[in-house]
Amino acid sequence: MKGNSNKNRYTDIPCYDSTRVKLKEPTTTDYINANFVNGYKHKKAYICCQGPTNRTIVDFWNMVWQEEVRLIVMTTKYVCKTFKKFCKSACSSI
Numbered sequence: 001m002k003g004n005s006n007k008n009r010y011t012d013i014p015c016y017d018s019t020r021v022k023l024k025e026p027t028t029t030d031y032i033n034a035n036f037v038n039g040y041k042h043k044k045a046y047i048c049c050q051g052p053t054n055r056t057i058v059d060f061w062n063m064v065w066q067e068e069v070r071l072i073v074m075t076t077k078y079v080c081k082t083f084k085k086f087c088k089s090a091c092s093s094i
Contacts, residue, residue: 004031007059009050021047023059024066032059051076 005011013033021034032049033056039045047067051074052060064072 001031004029007031007056008033009053009056013050021049021063021067023062025062027058027062032056032063034063 007029008015015031015033016035019035019037021032021036022030023032024030034047034049036044037046037048047063047069049060049063063069
């Protein structure tokens with residue numbers, strides 16, 4: 001939905017509605033750019049999402065709490081050229 005576009009870090013990477021994580025206690029909408037991914041033996045074994053921005057950090061941590069996430073893995077470089085990909089408040093919360 002167009003109203004959720006400000007909750008995406010990258011507008012060219014869609015969140016698939018059929019497998020997306022829905023926030024149960026949303027700040028504004030139940031949308032977060034995150035999808036469940038099946039594992040080898042378990043459905044919804046993983047969640048893939050975009051790194052949170054200052055606008056979406058509360059939604060990100062709500063999702064982590066809601067889905068009882070025990071491990072967070074960042075698979076990109078923290079800094080690309082001079083641009084920090086992970087918001088300052090997210091890193092200070094860890």
